[in-house]
Amino acid sequence: MRLSQLTLTDFRSYAQAQLELQPGPNVLLGFNGVGKTNIAEAIGYLSTLSSHRVSQDGPLVRHGQKQAFIRAEAHRGSRQARLEVEINPGRSNRARINRGNPVRATDVLGILRTVLFAPEDLDLIKGSPTVRRRLLDDLAVQLRPALGRVRLDYEKVLKQRNALLKSLRHESFTATHESTLAVWDHQLAEAGSHLLKARLEMLTALRPHTATAYEQLSGSIRTARLRYLSSLEVETGPDQDSRPQDAQLDERGDAEAEPPLDAEAEPESGSSSRAGSVDPSADASVLESASRQELAELMLSGLAGARREERQRAITLVGPHRDDIAFTLDEVPVKGFASHGETWSFALALRLAAYRVMIDDDTSEGSQPVLILDDVFAELDARRRRRLAELAGEAEQLIVTAAVDDDVPASLMRSALRVESVDQISQVTLHERD
Structure with missing residues (x-):
């Protein structure tokens, strides 16, 4: 899978930009602030309909313009497919495929697959649970595009249910209210x-690839491990609670909820005011072996058990x-x-694991996702740079951005574009390094 041409109109800092891209490594060189990351962001947006930098579409449109x-x-x-996505902040985005009539933007999901690593991905480790949830959701949507609609439906229902709970906060709770909540519960x-x-x-798919990629990048004998922490309670033992930090501490409860500013001072998965005891490892094991219907029943049971506290909060x-x-x-x-x-x-290993999961999902010719490494090599020591170059160099198409030429291993410098400014992108004549 690869892109041969990319055109941006009123996207971020670009009034108009056009790039010709080659199979294999493509390196975008230029000083910080000239727009290299905007290009990487645009490619990623085509495959996920979301930005790795912002949660809303507004900042993606050039200042003074209404759409990008x-x-x-x-x-x-x-x-071959010609893709077009029209970004309309505050309104529905639209898309065109092969210059056809406008369709829902979600119709382009699955046509182009990408994996993007950027410095912001350190938030996968250090940031809020929202970022880690999105890692799984974005990967799932790329592999199963229909989940994009499910994701939107969930967020819509959640918003409506929270609005109902807020409206009931100062009212007497009646049987009518209960029946209305039950509809939203289902x-x-x-x-x-x-x-x-x-x-x-x-x-489950990420686990073995993350462990392998971490070992390859770091040379460490320690094993990288991932465990899901659910708000669903599976009772297995006393005095333990595996519910994640934001499930215990966050007071907002919406789909974009962030933990409190002082959450670092709180226990990661400590005591809770809610009744019910959970053993973290057993909880994860039970959930992973459950059917979709069993998960729905667990969720309904959890919502019923949380009714009083939800009404209070x-x-x-x-x-x-x-x-x-x-x-x-x-x-x-x-x-x-x-x-x-x-x-x-570890953060790099997670993205490389996602790349491998996509390859495993579709082994047909030309199906490898486009791999994007945005300003990554500058943060790595020589050993990790070399190992990352070896792993990434196998990609059918690789997009690399860098401010300093020498940060990029020579093995990847086959095709390079110099980004001088938002209106000047030119091919670079490459010379052998000493």
Whole structure:
């Protein structure tokens, strides 16, 4: 899978930009601030309909404009597709495929697959659970595009249910209110169980590839491990609670909820005001072996058990929007205990694992995802640079951005573009390095 041409119109800093891209490595060189990351972001947006830098579409449109366009020629084996996404902040985005009539933007999902690593991915380790949940959701949507609609449905139902809980906060709770909540419960459980099942499948697929990639990048004998932390309670033993930090501490309870600013001072998965006891490892094991219907039933049970507290707090306390993922080296948490180099290696390993999962999912000719490494090599020591270059160099198409030419290993410098400014992108004449 590869792009041969990319055209941006009113996207970020670009009024108009056009790039010709080659199979294999493509390196975008230029000083910080000239727009290299905007190009990487646009390519990633084509495959996920989301940005790795912002949660809303508004900042993607050039200042003073109402919409932006990303157009590309995508190749998958012998097949070719012309893609166009029209970004309309505050309104529905639209797309065109092969210059056809406008369709829903979600119709382009699955045509182009990408894996993007950027410095912001350190938030996978250090940031809020929202970022880690998105890792699984974005991967699932690329592999199963229909989940994009499920994801939107879940967020919509969650917003409506939270609005109802807020409206009931100062009212007497009646049988009518209960029946209305029950309707939202079933809708939330229906969409939520599909989303949760997909996440658990993604986590299972990521585990072996993450461990392998971490070992290859770091040379460490410690094993990179991933464990899902769910807000669903599976009772297995006393006085333990595996619910993730934001499920215990966050007071907002929406799909984009972040933990409190002082969450670092709180226990990661400590005591809870909720009744019910959970053994983390057993909880994860039970969930991963459960059917989608069983997950829906667990979610309905959890919502029923949380009814009183949800009415008091006016938020939805059970569901995939409250979950987290634990990253460890052997049994030691990466967050707070790993070195800077180990943290970078773990975050990189997660993205390389996603790349391998996509390859495993579709082994047909020309199906490898486009791999994007945005300003990565500058943060790595020589050993990790060399190992990453060896792993990434196998990609059918690789997009690399860098501010300093020498940061990029020579083995990847086959085709380079110099980004001088937002209106000047030129081919670079490459010379052999000493």
